[in-house]
Amino acid sequence: MHTYRLLVLAFLMSSSFLVRAQSNKPTGGHFGVKIGASLTRLNVSGITANIPKQSLAPILGVMYRYRLQKIVLQPEVLLAQKGGNFQTLRIGAAGRDTEANKYYYVSVPVLLGYIPTEGLTLQAGPEFSYALNAGKTNGPGAKNDLGLAVGVHYDFLDMLDKFSLHLRYVQGFTNVSPDPLAVYKNRALQVSIVYNLFPKK
Template identity: 70%
Template sequence: MYTNRFLLLLILVTSPLLTRAQSDKPVGGHFGVKIGASFTQVAISGTSVNIPKRALQPNLGVMYRYRYHRVVLQPEALLAIKGGTFQQEAVGGRTTTSNSYYYACLPILLGYIPTEGLTLQAGPEFSYALNSGSTSGPGAQNDLGAVVGVHYDFLDMLSKMSLHLRYVHGFVNVSPEAGATYYNRNVQVSIVYNLYPKKKKK
């Protein structure tokens, strides 16, 4: 519920700043750097003493965005923390432990521009765990997920900035427990600084 309220508030606050894409050339590409936050949680099924809870974790990386009229190809390289927090029943109450799964991620997104300033995106995300096998790490080294989201472009003083909102749904069981399955679930909110090519002087 808190995640939904945060996303709704973020959209309402930023919507007056949204306009046509600043990289509105019908054909061309540029690089960008991004930083943001992930609302991350593990979906657990089977037999486990862990009760999954959501955690707020950072993400950062780079992207390349290539536009061909209304179609966009956008590969990225990210460092992201997935996992979440787990609660366990104990005498006198519950205990909470943090399980941070550190990943190097490669999302490859295909997008469509229905109107200037807005891109609908989807694609696979390949992830490699940097701390698999550790006490607080995932049980599997690789993860494969599906990404759906949107890309907004700002204008005026924020003309080099964009906003990414996306959901990442993991398909690989990353559980360290034999009797349970763990799947990564993430909602990401990121700000992008676009490195647009300099305009050539006429």
């Protein structure tokens, strides 16, 4: 709860600072569809024999981007897989076993952005996630996950002017471990391509 309050406070302080920015750039909103990949891994602490490793997982979702001069508000709804892999030592034999943690989430990042130069947006904001397979085999132990997303939005020009690029890092703050002796927290590095359904703002 303390982490949640800090995130909300930081978001509000950023909002009050950024709305003072002045620009003659356009205002308005548009929708977009995004698809990409996420390099996921669990940050592990506590008592466990599991060694966290990265895994590659898909991302699919939609976004709405509203621009007010140099300020951008961008909520999204995403289907994403997190969790990464685990490696464990084989008992009585050489080598290691690998197990995939498939944590399926519906995630809702709400990002506030600032445009330092046309075509580039710096973004940050909270990400609220709900696990679709909480409590199941290889699923997370918690239904909800609160995280912080930080990244950039880049608009392509010329022949690719319908497309944008998202680079983003998401850090989870919730313990999603199904094991009461260990603490697992989601980490993800995401790369996505956005197809803008209407002219970009």
